[in-house]
Amino acid sequence: MRASLLHTLHFKTPAIFVGARLVMPVAIMADSGIIALATPPMYHFPLCKTVCRWRLMMNLSKSYEVRAALITLIFAATLLAGLPAMADELIMKDGSRLLGTVLKRDEGGTIDFKTSYAGVLKIKWTEVSELVADKPMTVLLENGETLKVMSARHTEKGMVTADEAGVIETLPMNEVAYVNPEPWRLGEGWSWTGNLNLDLNYERGNSDKDEYEGDFTTTFRRIDNRLKFYGDYDREKSNNELTDEDWRLNSRYDHFVNKKFYYGATMGLEHDRPADLSLRTIVGPLIGYEFYESKAMNLDVAVGPLYVYEDFYDEGNRDYVAFGWSFNFDRFLISDRVQFYHRHRGLLEIDDTENLVWDTWTGFRFPIYAGIVASTEVQVEYDGGANDDVDNTDTTYNFKLGYQW
Template sequence: MSPIRFRRSLCAAGLLALHIAGAVAEDSNTSPDEIVLQNGSRILGTVTATRDGVVTVETEFAGTLSIAQDKIASMRTQTPVVMKLEDGTVVEDQPIVVADSELVLPATLVTQSYPLADLAVMNPEPWELGQGYRWKGLVSAALTIEDGNTDTEEFDYRVESVWRSLRDRFTTKLNGEVDEANGVKNAENWNATAKYDYFLEDPTWYTGLTAAAESDKFADLDLRYYIGPYLGHQFYEEPVLTLSAEVGAVYVNEDFIVADDKEYPGANWTVNASSNILGGDSRLYLDHNGILNLDDAGDLIMNTTFGLAFPLMFSIEAAAEVLLEYDSGLPPEVEKLDQTYRFRIGYTW
């Protein structure tokens, strides 16, 4: 073979090799992620999230699927991701590889494997990596206007905001109600709460400080305020059940419009719970708090809210609520139990 023909053949072989390599690389880049379930089912798509024991995958044939991690036998993603494990370990720029229900991670000398349940979050938010705070909140209102034999105007409002980092949490709440019937005001009350939580070495435990104030003109309460420390525990923190409780001590000061003012040391407690057990992104929730007068065991305050919230569109949320407010220390002519039923619409972020 002449040198010229040899060089042409070598060049052609090189171009063919580059073409094959490019085709392989392109095929690798466009290959879908793969999940194989315990029952042998195979799912192809793009894994978009892993959180709270659930893997979310976008598919062409069935849209978005949510798969429980304990149903997965093997999984492989094509794109490197950031993984955060339950013990706080962060693994960067690695694809997710699962074999025999074990998360496989490369180490310096040997490959390490962990139970798949140890994979807490894929591509965690900055606050979950110790960078800044996550901000969540709610602004909602309920307005009722009736014209006819009885002219009624009712306006309820609610504002909540939570800033959360790995180490601490700030919470503020404001609720209020103003009602009129035939031009005469028959309800005017509000309450505001500010809390600071500091998470301990075991992050399911935290300590904090709460400060609150409230007023209810039609319950003879001009102003009640209290402040004090507490200890809290996060029993569960999963979508199917979130449950926390707090117990502490407070200093309480009450100014009444007619009745005698008073101040006293109190024991306070709080229980908060929510669940998505009904599905469809709906949320059942319970918020309860109470204060016991340590100078008079017959003086008890308990406020409880039961609710069902569900999304409407975008970030608009609707909720139906029942509020039970009990105060045994009110003057005798004032009802001790106040019940409120309301439907509200608000914006969440």
């Protein structure tokens, strides 16, 4: 037995056997992982047998642990892949359910609900039974108070809400202004909207005629403040001679006392060469009322006293106090595809009621794609104080192409 063991160790591990005790080569050879293959006779030695079994069990144990971990990860990933992503749920009165994201509910009672398969859907709140959110929704009340809710049910008594803690509250529908309102309605930043339009006309043949028209409107809105700017320009040339040139630029500031009522100031500049008007300057305070303010519909009216200064090419200049007003209305008629608009502004001299000046813009906008819009418009300008050799009324029909944001 001893000779056989020494013979085996001598030939299998000559460097380890020299100067070492018997146990050391066995342990080292066991660590090398080749003891069972390199020295079959040693496996029958009790100590070697114990070490070999322990090492084999450890290796098998580690292998099983790794395999079990991999199987667990694969199984978990398969389960997670099969589960639907967390989303808001809209339950309709007819029992149908929609999964997506609640963007907002505006003042008109329409919910913008975004889905992965149909884009943004506009759904009437009156057709909704319950709304369950994946994350808290912000409800803005008419009095300016905000609530964080996880669900909202439509009942005869109003909107029944539940917050994250499960507290139930019933809100009359006339007290609910918005769900997930735009940040500016909560006092966070500004909203910037506007449009820019161009109309170019070139005629060549019996006569050469060039016409350039353009206008813009832009509004900066904050929770209590609003800035509005409007401008237009019209220039016509026939056979290289200037036949018409007029422009106007108007600015207005409004400060809201509450959601509807506001006061502010306005300033405007106007030029109309055919009407002999070099420059008309208008400035004054105003008060107004905002009936509607949303993407779907806007309506506001403002009035106030104005100071007017007019400088004419041939008639000198004059100034007077006038009563001024403005009316702005727009509404989408067919979803987001056709928008009707009407703007009107005027001023009436207090000491001479025949001196009446007003302008109107009435038309339709047709959103095309990515903010690009086409529009048809009728513009009517009336100046009761114009010179006798100039028509009081000027009517223009326009087709425009522009951009709206």
